Amino acid sequence: MSKQFRAAISYAAIAVCSLLLAILLILLVGCDVGKAFYGFFNGILGSSYSVAEVFVKAAPLILAGLGVAVAFKSGFTNIGAEGQLYMGAVAFTATYVLCPGLPKAALLALGILAGFLAGGVWALIPGALKARFGISEVINTIMLNYIALGIVGILLQTALKDRAQYFPVSPTLDDGLGFSRLLKGTRLHSGILIALVCAVIVYFFIFKTSMGFRLRAVGMNPRACKCMGISVSAGLIVSSLLSGGLAGIAGVGEIAGLHHRLIGGISPSYGYLAIIVALLGGNHPLGVVIAATGIAALQVGALAMQRAANVPSAIASIIMGAVVLLILARKTLFKRLLREED
Template sequence: MITTNRVKRLLPILSPLIAIASALLVGAILILCARANPIVAYTALFQESLSTYFGLGNTLTKMTPLLFASLGVLVALRAGQFNIGGEGQIYLGALGSTLIGLYVQGLPALIHIPLSLLAGFLLGAIWGWIPGYLKAMRGVNEVITTLLLNYIAVNLVSYLVQNPLKAPAAPSPYSPLIAKSAQLPIILPGSLAHAGILLALIAAGILWVLLVRSPLGYQISAVGFNPNAARYAGISVQRTIMLVMALAGGLAGLAGGTEVMGLKFRLFEQVSPGYGFDAIAIAFLSRGSVFGVLLTSLFFAALRSGANVMQRSAGVPVTVVYAIQGLAVLFIAISLAVERRINID
């Protein structure tokens, strides 16, 4: 017999799975409304994105920025901060890696690649630290500042690729190609998958150790649970908030850096198709778990990767995929409300 305590323990694991399953079920209804077969549509979507060589490579490519950015949202959430600025941090990270890839020449790849990644991380970290400083020292709501900084970052990159960074005779706004020595190697020959996914997995492992096995992770969690109690225990709440927001921005910056270094090899006006906003949904679906972020990032990447194939094979609009993503977030919000009610009872 399942006891109430066991149900409470299983809810954090089951609720994301139930949310995704519910979203797919409602998505199937939407597919039926479009006069298509849900089984055919979902088979085409997931078979293409996960079981074919090129499709898997494409999924891993899309998973890379999603994983980096969602880890940034996750680490901020652990400290009770809402990093809505992942999109802008991605743009700044892409800019940092591009500048090193363009203007630092003559280095071997063993030095050039880490240097470019570091530049992407640092610019993203600065863009995350700004709202962290404003929150910690001035009490300014980080949701507002991170959201507004998105627009500044996007328009800054837009200006740069239309003017000083624009490639000569380019038909549309983009920079010249970065140096070969700054480009990430392909890990699945003949596909788009690059070494960025390996770096993202390493980052996830390091972040797990940091959050779960280190004194700093305890401080971050303490600030997230109860800032007043953490302050009473001698933890600097202000310093922790600034550090966490800088780390969150740096991780999102790596998402932009690896997009430039591993996929596009130049800075485009539209660096990200909304990865920073998808990362918010992924972090909430993962329920604060690094492992959950890995799985949910893979799920979202598979949806993006197989969407066009689903449209061609089953005649289902790509917008159904975005509806499924939104429904998953809606259902996880409902599950959180139900879980809170169960805990109260």
């Protein structure tokens, strides 16, 4: 048996385990398993709208997941994609609110740049603190998530509030200025294309450029980098900026492609899911794209399952947690199968 085949078997076993767990949970809440599964898959593949919905959710997951993966590659544990995503969304909103009358291309270019920088700076703060003073980035990135949410709340009551509205929402982006719709009758917007382009760029950057090489080296052995004259601080700063910037673009996409205005809850924890995406994707751009699409499908399917068979969509979260655990524990669980040491 080849090594790849053994690995494939172990993944298949994980899939079967998750499926059994799903069936168990559905039975536990007293629902019809057949109906639930029909609802799940029909919700993903049933119509062009549902397929499109998967990619609507995949776009921010890919972008934020790429960001987290870049950070992880350089040894920067970025837990703050959520906050960085919101800062990107704020920056894009501020751009169209403050510069009315810009043509679409200029607005989008400026807005994406602003979103990238806002998210990037938000990650750069803990990045610089780590590079300069060696302060743990884990706590700092989490704390900055709360600050970012607080800033969004304050801005929606003040500078970015739509005066005509009673609720805390920003002015709406004018029709035709946001990301183009890709498919009529669906919510699919060109954010997914931007995400895929970013995945290619990140792959190229990480594996083909000398800067990307230095980032990876810093992530794997900072001590050797120091001895070889590769700056660990520079690596951390570049990777945190890029990492936060990618999450920031995810935030831009949610406003420009989907909501067309800033509201309090634009992200259903995309920034946290992004960590799982990076983990499952092995911190590789291609893996991130696949993992993000998978998780997006799981979420879309779960919601459909809830509608069709009245199964709580929380089951999807449980399954996702279980899958992550199983994948992380894979090498131990399947020790005998994978015994061929690498």
